[in-house]
Amino acid sequence: MPSMTPSLTDLLGAPSVVEQALQAAYQAEFDDNDGALPTSYPVMTGVDPHLFGLTVVDGAGQHWSRGDVEVGFGLMSTAKPFTFALVCAAIGVDRVGAEIGLNATGGAYNDPTPVRTGPDGRTNPMVNAGAIATCTRLPGDDREAQWTQLLAGLSAFAGRPLELDQALYENVSATNVRNRELANALADRGLLVGGPDDALELYTRQSCVSTTASDLAVMGATLANGGRNPVTGVQVVPAEVCAPVLAVMITSGLYDTSGEWLYQVRLPAKTGLGGGIVTVIPGRGAIGGFSPLLDAAANTVRGARATMMLVERLGLSLF
Incomplete structure (x- = not known):
């Protein structure tokens, strides 16, 4: 794994660069009502469809957040x-x-x-x-x-x-x-x-473990950081484990739309039926998103689109 850059602001400049990009992505998708609540499990049909949160965590453990980032939801496939x-x-x-x-x-x-x-x-x-x-x-x-x-x-x-x-x-x-x-x-x-x-x-x-968009960002940043949690400093898994995990995420993390995601975003990601999405920027950090409205492939619509916009604005794609 590449060594973690201490912070995204070292890469991008002032903290306001991340703040502005996050705000723009969040605002652009705030009123996006595309998708539908999942019907696989009855409890999910009663979730508020307007919930939407987005968090960025970098290698220094810094957080940038917008929206419902502390609302709990099931990890499911994330x-x-x-x-x-x-x-x-x-x-x-x-x-x-x-x-x-x-x-x-x-x-x-x-x-x-x-x-x-x-x-x-x-x-x-x-x-x-x-x-x-x-x-x-x-x-x-x-x-x-x-x-x-x-x-x-x-x-x-x-x-x-x-x-x-x-x-x-x-x-x-x-x-x-x-x-x-x-x-x-x-x-x-x-x-x-x-x-x-x-x-x-x-x-x-x-x-069925309960998580949040902020949690997903920290979890993803741990994979980005060679298995070391950037908030707690704990080495959760050995560094040599992380690259193979990210490789499988990038080829299969969004199921039958994984190829489209790779083509457009060019970063490892994983979605879940609970509405979560975690996107890893190797050596830099991660983005955690949550919105319960899903597309036909069971990927969060707002979460994926906002992540895509944020990655593009900050120039975070791998290639």
Whole structure:
């Protein structure tokens, strides 16, 4: 990983440069009502569709924020790169890649087809099937020990104690038909460590951890900073883990629209059904966004568009 520049203002000039770009991106998308609330889980249909927040965190731990950046929502798929990083740190990058897979599927985030009909059933850690398989490789003697390690790791990425959203967890658990189907299919292909019930439980819990746009920015900045949290100074994962995680994010982080995102934004990112988006600027910092209105690929509309505008205004693309 590249060494972290101390702050974005060292790169861009006065703090007002970041402030002005953030304000412009936030204001431009404030009244954007494109997209729809997700219907996969009933609890999500009651979320205020007007919620919108955007945070930038740099290598010095400085924050710039606009909007609803402290409103809680479920991590959902934005948990995936961080769980992937924790598992890579525990058992090694090469082993995780070999056992889970790394290639983009070109399909929806919960598509069972690659598992059922693919040559070996492998996918990648950014889609549900690969993420379920990833969870089973967490360190720990049993499911509860694995969960304790996972929640501690996610909290270390965020720089504060994170908690399970119990209402969301109960709702998701009661309606988790597709993911149960995926877990069973993975078990049939021999891709789980342990049984499908434990795999699904761990995956569901990680998805239902409550987070904020500010948390996502800190978590992303930790990956950008070679695994070291720029706010707490804690080395969450080894530096050598971060580049492989960012590589998978850049190829598969936005599901079947990942190619379009790479073409337009040219930065690693991950979205989630809860309305979150985390975008990593390697060696610089990260952007965390939240808006619950999603597009057809289950990506936050306001969050993605505002991030795109902010990256363009600040010239943060990798190439």
